[in-house]
Amino acid sequence: MRFSDEHVAFRGMVREVVEREITPHVDEWERAGIFPAHELFPKLAAVGLLGLEYDPAYGGEGADHLFTVIACEELGRSGAGGIPMAIGVQSSMATPSLAKFGSEELKQKYLVPAIAGTQVCSIAVTEAGAGSDVSSIRTRAVRDGDEWVVNGSKLYITNGTQADWMCVLVRTSDEGGYRGMSQLVIETSSPGFAVSRKLDKLGQRSSDTAELVFEDVRVPVSNTIGKEGRGFQQQMSQFVIERMFAAYGSPASCRRALERTRDYLKQREAFGRPLMQNQYVAFRLAELSAQVDLVQAHNYACAEAYMAGDDTTRYATVAKLMTGRLVRQVADTCLQFHGGMGYMEETWTSRFFRDSRLLSIGGGADEVMLQVLAQLDGFA
Ligand SMILES: Cc1cc2nc3c(=O)[nH]c(=O)nc-3n(C[C@H](O)[C@H](O)[C@H](O)COP(=O)(O)OP(=O)(O)OC[C@H]3O[C@@H](n4cnc5c(N)ncnc54)[C@H](O)[C@@H]3O)c2cc1C
Numbered sequence: 001m002r003f004s005d006e007h008v009a010f011r012g013m014v015r016e017v018v019e020r021e022i023t024p025h026v027d028e029w030e031r032a033g034i035f036p037a038h039e040l041f042p043k044l045a046a047v048g049l050l051g052l053e054y055d056p057a058y059g060g061e062g063a064d065h066l067f068t069v070i071a072c073e074e075l076g077r078s079g080a081g082g083i084p085m086a087i088g089v090q091s092s093m094a095t096p097s098l099a100k101f102g103s104e105e106l107k108q109k110y111l112v113p114a115i116a117g118t119q120v121c122s123i124a125v126t127e128a129g130a131g132s133d134v135s136s137i138r139t140r141a142v143r144d145g146d147e148w149v150v151n152g153s154k155l156y157i158t159n160g161t162q163a164d165w166m167c168v169l170v171r172t173s174d175e176g177g178y179r180g181m182s183q184l185v186i187e188t189s190s191p192g193f194a195v196s197r198k199l200d201k202l203g204q205r206s207s208d209t210a211e212l213v214f215e216d217v218r219v220p221v222s223n224t225i226g227k228e229g230r231g232f233q234q235q236m237s238q239f240v241i242e243r244m245f246a247a248y249g250s251p252a253s254c255r256r257a258l259e260r261t262r263d264y265l266k267q268r269e270a271f272g273r274p275l276m277q278n279q280y281v282a283f284r285l286a287e288l289s290a291q292v293d294l295v296q297a298h299n300y301a302c303a304e305a306y307m308a309g310d311d312t313t314r315y316a317t318v319a320k321l322m323t324g325r326l327v328r329q330v331a332d333t334c335l336q337f338h339g340g341m342g343y344m345e346e347t348w349t350s351r352f353f354r355d356s357r358l359l360s361i362g363g364g365a366d367e368v369m370l371q372v373l374a375q376l377d378g379f380a
Pocket residue numbers: 089122123124125126128130131132133155156157158159201204209358361362363364365366367368371
C-alpha cells in the first residue's frame with residue numbers, strides 16, 4: 001500500500017490526537033467502566049474522525065477509505081480496545097445505513113449531529129435470544145397511524161447507556177426469518193425506552209455496554225431507515241463496514257504489543273542473559289510479526305477493493321476472522337513472555353489480553369465468519 005503525503009500527515013495528526021485526548025485518560029475510564037462520549041466525541045469530530053468518508057453536505061470529510069484504515073490503525077495504538085470500539089460504533093456501525101439509505105430529513109436530524117459528535121449513537125441488533133442468528137430477533141414494531149409502537153429488548157449494546165439515538169433492527173411484519181425487518185432510528189429520550197442494566201464485562205471496560213428495554217415506544221414511521229421490510233439486508237451490508245473497521249485496527253495494536261514485549265525481553269534477564277536471547281522467544285515473536293504482515297496486507301487489499309467499488313463481503317469476513325484469531329495469539333504470547341508481571345493489572349498485557357478476546361465474538365463470532373465463508377466458497 002502506498003500512502004500519499006496527505007495520508008501520512010493525517011496519520012501523524014491522528015496519533016497526536018489519540019496521545020493527547022485518549023491515552024492519558026484510559027486508566028481512569030477503564031476503572032470507571034465508561035468514558036465520557038459527549039466530551040470526547042466533539043473533540044474527535046473537530047478533526048474529522050467521526051465522519052471521514054461521509055458526504056461534506058452532512059459535515060463529513062468526503063475522504064477516501066484509506067483515511068479510515070489509518071484512523072483505525074492509530075486508534076488501535078490507544079492503549080484500550082473499548083474506546084476505538086465506541087468510536088467505531090459511532091462512525092462505522094450505527095451510521096452507515098442511515099448515510100446510505102436514510103431520507104434527507106433523517107440524515108439532517110441524526111447523521112449531522114453524529115458526525116459532529118454532539119449526539120452519541122448505538123447500533124442495536126442483538127437480543128437475549130438472537131445473537132449469531134439475527135433472523136431470530138423478536139423486538140416488534142406495530143404500525144399505529146403515522147407511528148410505530150415498539151416492544152422488545154436488546155442486549156450487549158455498545159454506547160448503550162449514553163446514546164441519544166439508536167439504529168434498531170426490529171420486526172415490522174409477521175413474515176418471519178430474514179423477511180419483514182426494518183431499521184428504525186429511536187431516540188433514547190422516547191417514553192418507554194429504558195436502560196435495564198449496565199453490563200459488567202471481562203474487557204473493553206472503558207466502553208459502556210447495556211441491556212435495553214422498549215415498552216410501547218412510539219416512533220414516527222418517517223424514522224424508518226430505507227425501505228420497510230429490508231432491514232435485515234441493510235443491516236448485513238452495515239455489518240460488512242463494521243467488520244472492516246473492527247479488523248483494520250488489529251495489526252497496529254498487535255505490532256505495538258510485539259514491540260513493547262521485545263523491549264521488555266531485551267532488558268529482563270533469566271539464567272544470566274536477556275530473555276530475548278532465547279531463540280524460541282525470538283522466533284515466536286518473529287512468527288507472529290510475519291502473521292501481522294499477512295493480515296495487514298489482506299486488510300489493505302480489502303480497502304483497495306472497497307475503494308474500487310467491489311463487494312467486500314468476503315474480504316471483510318476473512319479479515320475479521322483472521323485478525324480476531326491473531327490478536328488473541330499475540331495477546332496470549334505477550335502476556336506469557338512477561339511472566340508473573342504480565343498477569344498483573346498494572347502491566348498493559350493484562351488489559352490487552354482481556355480486550356483482545358472480543359474480536360472473535362462481537363460483530364459476528366469466528367464460527368459465523370466461517371459459516372459465511374463456507375457459503376461464499378461453496379463448502380456449505
Ligand atoms: C462487549 C460486546 C459489545 C457488543 N456490542 C454490540 C452492539 O453494539 N450491538 C449489537 O447489536 N450487538 C453487540 N454485541 C453482541 C455481539 O454481536 C454478539 O454477542 C455476537 O454476535 C454473538 O452472539 P451471542 O452472544 O448471542 O452468541 P450465540 O449466538 O449464543 O453464540 C454462542 C457461540 O456459539 C458459536 N456459534 C454461533 N453460531 C455458530 C454456528 N453457526 N456454527 C458453530 N458455532 C456457532 C460461537 O462460538 C458463538 O460465540 C456485543 C457483544 C459484546 C460481548
